[in-house]
Amino acid sequence: MSIDSAALSLSSRGAAGRPAPWHDWMRKAVRLLLGLVIAAVVWEGAVVLFGIKPHYLPRLSAILAAIAATPQAYVDGFLRTLAETLIGFVAGGAFGVLIGIAFFRLRALREMAFPIFVVSQTIPVIAFGALVVLWFGNTLLAKAVIAFYLTFFPVTVNTLLGLExxxxxxxxxxxxxxxxxxxxxxxxxxxxALPQIFVALRLASSLSLVGAIVGEWFGDTTGLGVLLLQAMYTENVVAIWGALLASALLGTGFYACVAAAERRLVFWSAEQ
Amino acid sequence: MQAGLQTKETGPVGSLEDAAEPLLELRAVTKTFGEVTALARLDATIARGEFVTVVGPSGCGKSTLFNIVAGLEEPDTGGVLRFEGRSCHAADLLGQVSFMPQRDLLLPWRNVVDNAILALEVEGVPRQQARAQALRMLPEFGLAGFENQYPHQLSGGMRQRVALMRTFLFERGLMLLDEPFGALDALTRAMMQRWLLDVWQKYRRTILFITHDVDEAIFLGDRVLVMTARPGSVKLEQVVDLPRPRRPEIVTAPEFIRLKRILLEAIEEESIKSFQSATVREQTS
Structure with missing residues (x-):
């Protein structure tokens, strides 16, 4: 047997062991959908069955109806918060990778600046937020800066770890x-370092959303955080849940995008 | 200067003068790491087109020797290092020697072709041109049809051939192979040895090949260098005048056995020394 045929038989065995990717993807999507439907039915059913007061947990259908009644506010809020999150995430990710590289290359810089980075992360985001609002006012940029503040540190640390x-x-x-x-x-x-960097980027995708929403609490007119705050002041439980669902959709969607990018770019690390 | 020019004019066709001047020459090369002397006054020469193998007990400084020749480590002052007739520093050899480390060290995010052209890319050859060159070489390395596979999809033997192809594509006067087949099973290894000889005879490169395996050293080499226990130097230089092309059954020929006996004896002596010094160190510490 020649070298070639031995190798060929080996690789064909490997290919046969894996199911077709498209088929696999469909099955996962169907299962996910099924899970969501079951959760929705359980929610709706539990509220009706146990007579839970709407003050604690409104029916899912009531929340969806409320969103459908004023869709524009949710769409605007969603897009605004998405923009803040994205800008903060991209800036934080890029800055984190660059600083990670700089720390890797220049040991002296790392020993000088790394402790300051750590200290910066121990400041509660709310305290830092007040400062940012003073600097940038109630602008989109202010929210992006808070998202950035929560994002860059994990990316810096993991870039450095990955490079090492x-x-x-x-x-x-x-x-x-x-x-x-x-x-x-x-x-x-x-x-x-890319696999390590992506671990941090997945974390950063959730953190940047937190940063954007917290940023909106310092004052603004549109955004999911604004919707949350308004609903809280008016004790409108249905609206709180509406804003929560919209935030969950944004957070999950963003995380899924980052994870998908990871699977595409870091294809080798999962298969080794 | 005059002599150097003359050799150039005679061209790449190996003339007598060319053969007389060694490609690489090491004289009294010493390397210490703190307290430890890895190499002590090592002498060696390698002629153009020669296949030289190096064997020795473990920890004899083989890797240090390789790192120096690859340009990765600077020897202590006092020794002489000459490459292509010119005296040089080890650092001058960076990018001048095609080096293949023990492990294949393929980059997992690059497919077969892109791994093979890594050194060419570093050198600045345009990617398309380098790829075309690699694609032509694939069949010879038993990799035809695998150009788009990634390292994790390949067997150990195939990965090693990709690494060898990377080394071959980086066309330099001297190829350094550091136990390239050490991690392979015996059958694959025997196949790879024969294949390497075929490719070597076709391309006529100069090869310095480290191994643990005496059979491998004799089977492949024109000359075998046996290294002493640490501090390493050349204990024995054995010319292997077995005819080429060498058939696998040559390992049972009386001449092969005779060479093997000589080499084994020399290595045995050194192994005992390095074992004893290790035991002494243990007792004193």
Missing amino acids: TVDPRQVAMMRSFGASRRQLLLRLQLPT
Whole structure:
């Protein structure tokens, strides 16, 4: 038997073991939908069956009806909060990766600045938020800055961690090919760190939403956080649940997007 | 200077002068790490087109020798390092020697072709051109049809061949192979050895090959260097004048056995020394 045929038989066995990806995807989607429907039925049924007062838990159908009655407020709020979240997330992610690289390259900088970074993260976000509002006013930017503040730190830490896991033998090999520091970074170190960076980005996707919503509490007219606050002041329980559902949709959707990007870009780490 | 120019004019066709001047020359090369002397006054020369294998007890400084020749580590001052007739620092050899480490070290996010062209890319060859060059080489490395597979989809032997292809594509005067088949099972290893000889004879590269395996050292090499226990130097230089191409059954030929006996004896002596010094260290510490 030649080398080729041995390898071929090996790879075809591997391919047969895996089901078709499309089929797999469909089955997952159907199950997810089924789970959501069951949860909705349980919610609705429990409220009716046990006579739970709407003050504690309104019926799901009542919440959906309330959203349908004034859809524009929810759509506007959703888009506004999404914009704040996205700007904060992208800026925080980019800044985190850059600072992570800088800390990796320059040990002195890391020893000087890293403790300050840690201290910055111990300040409660509410206290920091007050300052940001003083600086930027009640603008979209102010919310994005708070989202950024919650986002950059985990990304910095994980970028640094990821860069430090690079196999020194691989670095030696690249150097023996005559690789420059830039080539080392782009062709070896950053790709190696990518799985770690994505762990932080998934976390950051939820944190940036928290930052945006908390930012809106300092004062604004549109946004999911604003809807939440207004509903709370008027003790409109149905509206609180409406804003909650919209936030959940935004948070889940955003997380799913980041996770999907991860699966596409870091395809190798799941399969090794 | 004059002599250097003359060799250039005679061209790549190996003339007598060319063969006379070694490609790589190490004279009295020493390397210490703090208290430990890894290499002590090591001498070695490698001629153009030669296949030299290095064997020795574990911890004899083989890897240090390789790192120096690959340009990754600078030897202590006092020794002489000459490459292509010019005296040089180890750092000058970075990018001049195609180095294949023990493990395949393939990048998991690159497919077979893109892993193979890594060194070319670093060198600045345009990606399309490098890929075309790699695609032409695939069949010879038993990788035809696998160009778009990723390392995790390949067997150990195939991964090793991708790594070898990466080394071959990086066309340099000297190839350094550090136990490239150490992690493979015996059958795959035997197959890879024969295949490497075929490819070597076709491309006529100069190879310095580290191994633990005496059979492998004799089967592949024109010359075998046996290293001493730490501090490492060359204990024995054995010319292997077995005819080429070498058939697998050559390992049972009387001449092969005779060489093996000589080499094993030399290694045995050194292994005992390094074992004893390890025991002494244990007792004193």
